[in-house]
Amino acid sequence: MSADDKTRIVTENQSNSSFNEPGNEPGNEPGNEPGNESATDSVSPSDDATVLAAQTGQHHDMSVDQDKTVIAESSPVAPSTPASQEPPQQKKSLIKNRFELKKMLGSGGMGAVYQAVDLRKVEAKDRNPYVAVKLLNDDFKRHPDAFISLQRESRKSQNLAHPNIVTVYDFDRDSDMVFMTMEFMEGAPLDEIIRQCVGAGLDQEEAYGIFKDISEALAYAHSQGIIHSDFKPGNIFYTKNKIAKVFDFGIARAVSSTGISSGSGDDKTIFDAGSLSALTPTYASYEMLKGEEPSPSDDVYALACVTYELFAGRHPYDKTPADQAFEKKLKPARIKRLTKRQWKALEKALQLKGDQRTQTVDAFKTAFFSKSKLPYYLSGGALAASVIAGLVYQQTHLVDETQLRETLQEEMQEEMQVNIRANVELEMQQRISLENLNEALSEPLNDHWSDRVHTLIGEYMVLAPDDSESIVQARQKAMSVYLDAASAARASGRLEEAKRLLDEAGLWQNESDQLKQEASLLASAEEALIKRQQEQRLAAKVEAERLEEARKQEQIQIEKQRKARERRLASEAQQRKVNAAVVAVQDSLSCSARIDVKGDLSSKINALEKISKARYNKEQKGFINSLGNCIKTVARHSPASARRIKSDSVVLFPKSNQLASISIDMCAHLRPGSGSKGRRYFCQDYLTSGGKSPVLVVAKGTNKKLAVSRYEITVGDFNHYCKKTGQCSALSGDAGMPASNISIAQAKAYTQWLSQQSGYNYRIPTLNEWMSVSNAERNGADPDRNCFIKFGSLQKGADLVKATTGKPNDNGLINYVGNVREWAFDSGGQLMAMGGSRKDPLKRCLVTSQVNHSGQPDDVTGFRVVRSLN
Template identity: 80%
Template structure:
């Protein structure tokens, strides 16, 4: 749906309080006189909700029961919001009094004053005035208003509930083309009569536009939303009542739609019937052209740009002249009243009168000659002739009016007949009515052609339905009937082509059925022959089956033996028992072995993973024996056995069986690890600080560094952070796990001593008499373990860690730090350069 239109339909689940999208056809409300209004004003009126529900007569629609019914005045039950305007929202409601009285149509429309409008000091008066104005406008082309009332803080009025569609939606569906000629005439006539009547009652609509016109299912156009209508001043078509002026001034709630407002309205001038004439002309242009005459440009801007509406070719010269004058941007050049616009648009040609006048003139001349011949007084002759001319003109006028009325009634009867269901007398009746209309209006070939086209369409629709129902003979008859009304039509040719295709498809189906029956007979004969062959084959197959079953039992026994040997435990005998039974299966059936091999491998893989959860060493043995039996198994080779994963965090202080080491690809092992919690994560942490021996082994294997001097059991110091990271990368490559320097939080978490407390004999600086510590480094294995099993985590060498911002820190103090400041919480920033009191531990994450 275009964003230029006022109406926006939303789904049932959407709230009617959602923010509307600005558009060109919105009603703009303001508390001051309107000087100019640009499209897309933020206070626009947007109708939301659903199209009105079509309800059958006598039945209340069965909606899902809401959790809470909205009942007004204990009488009107709100069912669904139909739309929202500048003053309030309109709902479909059931009048419970009508239901009680068994009224066949219990529906009404209820308009509630919205919260924004209620805040205006004159809001209540505005709705009451709208109700009263609308009640006073009793016209078949104006929406009927029943009553105005309030229930607590809810102010509302009730009006008739209509079924159909708003005109702006219909115009959008005919964009760039316009409505059907007859339908456009009908709508123009209905709404112009509604406005003319309102003007006669002293009321100007002031916001006339397609969105305020409803086209009912009975093909009647009705005007609504007189909520901003203003009384015509004493200089207008009617003085109206002055009661509203003294008590309430509707001008205090000025409102307009910029694309349909006149130049004078946009400049804030007093209202005039000519304002509604301009809006009516814009709507009429859209009815016949399918677009706005000034492309939705407000009148004041269109005047500044010197815009001119494009000529509508489907209108006669006379009709276009009348419409163009009503579309004039300045009021002094525009048609002043709706009646004048309508009369100019629908007026008939004066040619019959001219012809009659010519006849009369000939009579006059003959009379003059006669009078002169008989010497009659000239004055008496002139008066006599004028009387005769007036009398003949009146006769001609009456005759033309009567003819026009007869033509219209005849055309209405013709259209009604075409709309009736097809019957045996339908064609005869329509033909008769066409003949009657041709006799009354021989020059109106467009209506005759249009009627014949409609008649053809009726038969085409019936033929299409018959074809869809498979009644091809009936469809052919109806198609022939359609051709009698108009034998040259794309639709006729299209339906004929579809019917031909349907007939061809029918013949094809019949031929297919014949061939199918023939094939079925041949199939039965062949089946009898095959039955004899089957019995013979069955005898031989029985013998073969018994032999296969015996072989299969032998194979199944061999498979079962293998599966029995696959029972998983830490001592599973793969080299002996399982290998023997696998070899036996291969001898009995190589094919079955190949089929079962993947299952055997999967069972061994699951066993390796199961055993690894409590005994990684046993799992390594099972994996090695399994690969010896199935050396090409990529899945077994890919199984990773984490030597630390089975350990519980914090178990490292319980003894050697709770230590672990990763196997390296060069045949070596990682430093001794314990398992602890580093914050919320489970970590494997080196039990000791990385030693000189650990680091020298890395240097020897890679050649990327020079070995450190000194005792290999001492913590590795005098190396840079870059060398420490290189060591962790080497461990990662060798083990397949991701080793790294710990974070500050991880170091603090694994080093914290909750139960045992800090090691009182830690290698920190102290001198007390002959007692002195911290003179030199001690071995990494020296000291008392903490709760997680870590040794020498405080003192000796301070250990590297990174904080959350990537800053390198040295944790836990060193041998040079006084004992009282040599704590788990001790930390200093570090440059990463080598020194003799800084070392490191390594950590890796566990799954």
């Protein structure tokens, strides 16, 4: 698989990769590693994550996970809350009044890396204003030498000016925030690329190129007196331009005078970054694991492990640390795709003991890429080999003719196998490229369809420049796709869109009968549209004249009625009394939340009905309309008052379907995100069988207005449903506790019952909805959340707490993290359990915590409900 298939361009979408620190690879979230649970902590660190442990000088126990970087501190560190994973806008988003943080790209042992915009570059109209900003995280700040460590990392990286080493720009501080800036790259980390080629390895030429880049980077660092000391695929970034770059020299140390270079000595005098004792067990040499002084040979071992993975798609010792591999006498399997000479060079660099291993990167690279010094001619075959062997023998009298012939034949066979393998690989790449092109052509049109097809055609043309027939067919297919879309748009009346799609079709093949036919049909459709528009304008003019005449006639009629009424009032005193009664009713109809329908209005309407039944019947519709409008107006700010007005109005006019059918949403008046302000910003729906729905708040953070239950659904809520329907058995325990030990089917049945009772569509939230409403945190995660922690006399998470316990987030949600996990469905319909539970360790009990769920009952999973607003 080519790296082009793995490299992804950085965008605002979370699915895209960019410059990632170790420990933030997709698929390695805490809790997803099977077979790594313990009694007190069921969530293991993510791949390449830095782990702090007390320094003992003895061999470390590497049983936690052989891919993790382990850092031993020189002094104890107090337990701390994990570094925040909040979006940058909830932290300080502008650093030094210059760097505007956009989003977090990854996190590692020292801190988190963000994509940022350099406002100075924006001011200078730089086309690429992006940089990467590395912030010291809260955990690492507690290390006494953390500030110095980051400064040394910046300084060393600045001194390592090499095209295959990530460029570091500056190191600075903003208040209590320490940071460094470096180049922003687009591509993917090497460990992610290797995972996509497990068991097979990368394309041969691509593997050669990456090996060459990273070996030159290490060789240059060694020449500057710097040993990386934590070299691994997670610290290598492969850019979209097919350049491999090494980064994270945060634990590298200046080589002592006994090494390859003494360096300046400045770092050794004031601070030695090696006091952090950081390493990754699966890539650390035998000597590093035994605590010996660093040597270039340590990086040679790590480089050899990475090289093996490039060509084989797996670790040479199956992730076993070097010391354990030595005790078990493990040997790496031969990689058949390498020549005998290349394999011997790699095998020597993979030696577990330093005295048997290649000592420098340059020596390893030279041995790997060196060519045979013996001349041979493939066309001559064995005869040429014999002649050459004879000549060499006559010149030196030292080479055995048979041995020389066998050596030459062996090398010829190896070279022929390499050439054959290269041809097979090319044919495979051509076939895969053509399959990818045909697959892309069959996909539905979208904003990126044309660019993707153009790219794939270009890639195939590079791989198969002579296959013009496939290219022509692909362009014809692309034209047909756009023609079909244009035809569908034309048939649906979307003529502008049809014209745009027709233009796109012409870009793929401008000479086509189909293209001309569709252009003709589109022109006819446009003419027909112009004709219809003219007819509509004429009809609208005639209708306006008719309405104007009707208005005049209405005015005449009103005038006649007014004069008739004046004549009647002049002769009938009783009529004046009726009018007064009507005015009294209208006065009482003045709309406010305190309108007295049951008392004042009712008595005045009854008085009018007694005075004149006919007048009452005549005015009744207007009264009903006024009350209906008032109910709707009051509902916008006080639905409870509107509900009272409606109830009294229905009693006053029992036959009015208009009043009875008015819907009052008890939550619609609330502003999204107001739920944290107090009880007046809560709402509940009335249920037809009596009682109310769970307490709701209106949440912000979603693309539509959404009401969500403030608390987890409680035992009391669920038992009320069981009692009313008889469809389930009541749960035991305190009514205020969150409901658990129920299935997802029972939870859905409860939401369906709420929907039937309230008239609104209650449901389990989607994953995006749950994350949006739960992630609105004022000052990070609630430190008092009910998650597992045991530190001295402090212990939490042993039991559930009431659903009303805890601090609200900005949306007013309580207990959204910890206590019980909460169900949500992802975009593919997979049931997830969100937010962690009382059994999850506090440092991994976060809003972002999520696991797949079977939907079966358990004691750590509950749910809350949501519904859309009118």
